């Protein structure tokens with residue numbers, strides 16, 4: 001058999017265990033919150049990333065914490081693996097359950113507490129990101145991490161993926177906003193992880209965030225809420241050359257201005273957006289547009305915007321305009337936030353990529369990406385968090401077409417290798433999941449992957465939580481040591 | 489080019505020597521005491537007295553620095569003063585400002601993980617660390633994280649290392665986030681303050697970069713572009729009497745920080761982490777329970 005990722009085998013469930021567990025789960029969460037028919041499970045066979053399909057043996061949707069813990073204890077008793085799932089908007093195949101039990105957390109959607117004075121909120125894992133911000137709005141606060149999927153994705157999924165978003169350039173990613181979390185270890189034991197910098201101990205909360213469902217299940221999260229800025233200025237700059245736009249990004253970063261967000265879209269993306277219902281008024285003939293936002297105290301903000309505008313013009317921007325009002329700003333942002341959706345419309349499938357490079361290498365990488373696309377006969381659409389160097393080169397294609405699929409994958413592999421070669425990484429926010437397992441060996445040394453696997457073993461000694469994800473299984477000590485583990 | 493290769497060879501040799509020292513100590517069932525600048529005696533006193541001294545200063549050096557990326561990679565033995573000397577000419581800095589002096593090494597600052605007064609605005613050590621290379625108790629060289637500002641590949645061993653007091657691994661290299669020096673940066677002493685007015689100033693749009701309560705008043709630091717700082721200063725003045733202060737006052741404050749070792753926060757899960765990375769308690773034995 002081949003040991004190569006990404007096809008890490010997951011152990012199946014013995015039929016007797018399945019029958020017994022189904023009965024136990026129905027008793028815990030009631031009949032209607034357990035799904036097992038193939039038709040009912042169809043939606044749970046994939047996540048936000050088209051192209052991967054895995055069928056869970058059944059899906060169970062607990063309604064509160066006690067039910068989650070009871071289900072997890074039942075799974076633990078029989079040693080059955082499971083995969084936690086929030087809204088299923090993930091873009092790395094992370095929430096797919098291959099013959100294992102799918103544990104849906106989307107019914108746990110209570111905002112447990114919101115303290116406008118302390119500027120914190122405690123929420124259940126199924127609370128949708130944008131719902132929390134809406135609840136905080138009355139107090140002039142918001143939850144800062146704003147993935148483009150914020151109207152659907154859950155806080156539990158955000159914690160598991162350490163999600164980012166356009167405004168993370170200034171405000172930081174999920175990791176910077178979580179103050180505490182109650183988690184359930186795969187044994188069904190609940191514990192609270194906090195952060196206290198005034199003690200001597202390990203940052204277990206920090207280690208848990210971004211663990212992609214492999215360390216346990218998030219039961220509740222306490223997050224920091226951020227005061228709404230006094231004023232926001234959104235600039236749209238358009239360029240006739242992609243390099244110029246990338247150089248402008250580097251110049252703005254180097255000048256020491258920290259915009260709230262700095263996003264870039266190339267010509268192919270602009271075309272997709274402008275041809276869709278999300279048309280934002282981006283100039284269709286531009287090679288690239290930059291969307292730059294500054295926010296904060298009203299006083300002094302115009303100066304920052306002026307510096308940004310000057311850098312854009314110095315790097316060849318044709319026009320730079322500032323959104324006239326909140327409606328105009330929302331329209332400019334809508335084009336950006338719905339860009340993936342607009343791309344999805346132009347083809348059957350969309351290969352979504354997520355890599356980070358040093359910001360000074362952006363122009364070079366964009367040129368290389370175009371060349372790689374040409375060489376493989378595929379069209380790459382770029383829409384990305386330019387201020388962080390976080391690229392999203394996406395390729396629309398037809399997954400039914402075997403030849404085209406092969407070319408798309410070859411192009412993606414080359415793009416990722418280039419990102420690694422310039423000192424970058426293979427994911428800035430979407431996680432490794434299933435999709436990026438095959439790049440892990442190129443990015444990390446063997447002892448580093450083994451150490452990551454060791455950390456996972458601390459939380460999940462029997463590797464039952466989201467098995468086969470994140471770390472190629474041949475890098476784990478236990479797997480190498482146990483010959484039985486190779487049979488499946 | 490040749491010079492650069494030579495320098496990298498020297499640097500790698502220093503890292504290798506740390507690895508060999510840990511391997512030898514583990515083989516001999518001995519413990520090692522990791523030393524940065526050696527400036528915090530209280531931390532060293534808590535380590536078992538028969539531990540072999542493991543100095544890390546030789547790893548010092550700027551290993552990669554592209555100023556326009558606002559990131560830097562340094563050997564763990566590099567001091568805060570050396571980091572400033574490399575970055576200030578480019579009008580950049582790393583906002584680490586831990587208790588003690590600028591002779592502290594980056595390895596120690598990250599190992600102790602303690603934040604300075606600017607942490608709430610400019611980030612704590614763990615927020616500023618993009619990646620670390622550590623030698624764990626199995627004498628494995630672990631290259632965690634990376635050099636770019638956003639990265640979710642794999643499990644977060646960087647976060648685990650920062651604040652672990654060297655008990656999970658010896659830090660030999662670190663990549664850090666930098667910031668541009670603010671255009672204007674002022675420190676003020678606020679006296680005769682209207683407490684409510686000051687509290688609301690602090691929570692509002694003029695939130696300061698740092699503030700510290702002293703016997704004689706409140707030390708406040710405001711930074712940003714000239715227009716912003718002028719407005720923030722005017723609003724602060726409305727809260728009480730303000731007097732301009734030498735920014736070195738912040739250094740004095742760091743030096744006078746209490747020296748005692750912070751209390752231990754331990755759990756069965758933490759003990760399992762320790763066992764995974766340093767089962768023989770080779771590293772800084774005595775700092776966490778056995």
Ligand SMILES: Cc1cc2nc3c(=O)[nH]c(=O)nc-3n(C[C@H](O)[C@H](O)[C@H](O)COP(=O)(O)OP(=O)(O)OC[C@H]3O[C@@H](n4cnc5c(N)ncnc54)[C@H](O)[C@@H]3O)c2cc1C
Pocket residue numbers: 047048083084085086087088089090091094095105125146147148149152153154155156157158159160161162163164165166212213214216217218219340341429430466
């Ligand atoms: C159009 C679009 C735009 C996007 N834009 C962004 C973006 O800007 N930034 C960004 O970071 N991401 C983005 N994403 C990706 C995705 O939305 C995020 O990864 C999000 O955090 C996933 O949340 P979810 O609730 O959908 O999780 P799911 O997809 O259900 O699960 C994701 C992972 O989290 C685990 N998980 C879920 N819930 C829990 C829990 N309670 N406990 C433990 N583990 C759990 C799962 O096992 C899985 O590994 C985008 C996705 C789409 C479709």
Ligand SMILES: Cc1cc2nc3c(=O)[nH]c(=O)nc-3n(C[C@H](O)[C@H](O)[C@H](O)COP(=O)(O)OP(=O)(O)OC[C@H]3O[C@@H](n4cnc5c(N)ncnc54)[C@H](O)[C@@H]3O)c2cc1C
Pocket residue numbers: 521522523524525526527528529531532544564565586587588589591592593594595596597598599600601602653654655657658659660742743744745746747748749750772
């Ligand atoms: C007056 C004073 C008060 C202080 N108060 C506190 C406090 O309250 N809380 C706190 O956390 N820190 C405190 N510190 C520590 C301080 O913030 C820095 O961590 C310290 O000054 C670093 O100096 P150093 O290089 O001389 O480290 P050292 O004194 O050499 O080492 C400090 C600790 O870090 C470990 N260490 C050093 N280098 C490494 C490495 N490369 N890898 C792994 N571990 C390493 C050492 O084993 C030791 O435990 C204080 C320091 C001083 C001088």
